[in-house]
Amino acid sequence: MNRKIYQCFRCGYETKKSNIQNHFNRKKKCTRHKDCQYTDEQIKTLNEAQFNKDDYVKIQNGKIAEIINNNTIETQNNITNNITTQNNIQNQNIINIHINKLVGFNDDWVIDNLNENQKSNLLVTKLMYTQLIKMILENEFNHNVIIENEESTHGLIFKKINNEKKYEVISIETLIDESMKKLHKQLTSIYDNFSIENDNYLADNSFQDHISKQKDAANEKINNYINDKNTHEQVLKIIKDIYITNKDRAINNQKLVLEHNKYENGY
Numbered sequence: 001m002n003r004k005i006y007q008c009f010r011c012g013y014e015t016k017k018s019n020i021q022n023h024f025n026r027k028k029k030c031t032r033h034k035d036c037q038y039t040d041e042q043i044k045t046l047n048e049a050q051f052n053k054d055d056y057v058k059i060q061n062g063k064i065a066e067i068i069n070n071n072t073i074e075t076q077n078n079i080t081n082n083i084t085t086q087n088n089i090q091n092q093n094i095i096n097i098h099i100n101k102l103v104g105f106n107d108d109w110v111i112d113n114l115n116e117n118q119k120s121n122l123l124v125t126k127l128m129y130t131q132l133i134k135m136i137l138e139n140e141f142n143h144n145v146i147i148e149n150e151e152s153t154h155g156l157i158f159k160k161i162n163n164e165k166k167y168e169v170i171s172i173e174t175l176i177d178e179s180m181k182k183l184h185k186q187l188t189s190i191y192d193n194f195s196i197e198n199d200n201y202l203a204d205n206s207f208q209d210h211i212s213k214q215k216d217a218a219n220e221k222i223n224n225y226i227n228d229k230n231t232h233e234q235v236l237k238i239i240k241d242i243y244i245t246n247k248d249r250a251i252n253n254q255k256l257v258l259e260h261n262k263y264e265n266g267y
């Protein structure tokens with residue numbers, strides 16, 4: 001008889017069913033394995049999926065992405081269903097909290113969630129704009145841009161003006177220009193903070209040199225974007241594609257905003 005082996009997708013621990021259940025029920029969370037690339041939510045999904053017969057087989061056959069994707073679609077559907085069917089106050093409160101945190105495109109993106117590693121990466125990469133926008137989009141409250149597909153000439157941005165929360169049509173050209181400006185501003189502040197925050201490095205001239213070179217590179221990049229036609233087209237496409245990839249998550253926020261506005265206006 002071949003006994004089933006279960007695993008913890010956070011720490012990589014493998015054992016039989018009863019043990020793994022104890023492991024999952026531990027009060028103190030186990031330590032993330034250094035090779036673990038899943039989000040907390042994905043770990044939870046995978047850990048639970050093992051107890052489902054079909055999913056167990058999928059996991060054994062390496063079809064992990066399938067499980068994660070299915071679950072994401074299911075969660076999204078659940079969110080949508082919840083919105084449309086349970087128009088209750090509690091739900092509205094949750095939506096309100098979410099929407100209050102949702103960042104308007106007319107404001108700076110929230111970058112508090114960037115960890116030291118991510119910030120350090122921005123110091124060594126030549127692709128600082130691409131990397132920063134990707135990091136920014138890891139935070140759902142920054143999902144304020146919707147671009148449908150590569151053919152789109154216009155996109156939608158979420159805007160917060162005083163108490164008004166709305167979506168506005170914007171040309172791709174303006175949208176990417178504004179995005180680049182915002183990214184440049186935030187990159188500059190991240191680089192400047194490096195100089196201020198890292199006392200250890202303050203005495204280190206070569207580190208200060210490096211930061212200022214990296215800032216120069218970031219400046220040069222945005223200047224090329226503005227002045228050089230080829231660079232402009234290339235960058236525009238790259239940033240546009242990143243937004244397109246994030247479309248579904250941005251649409252989720254839009255659904256919440258529409259629902260919120262509907263409720264506010266008493267429909």
Ligand SMILES: [Zn+2]
Pocket residue numbers: 008009010011012013023030031
């Ligand atoms: Zn574990």
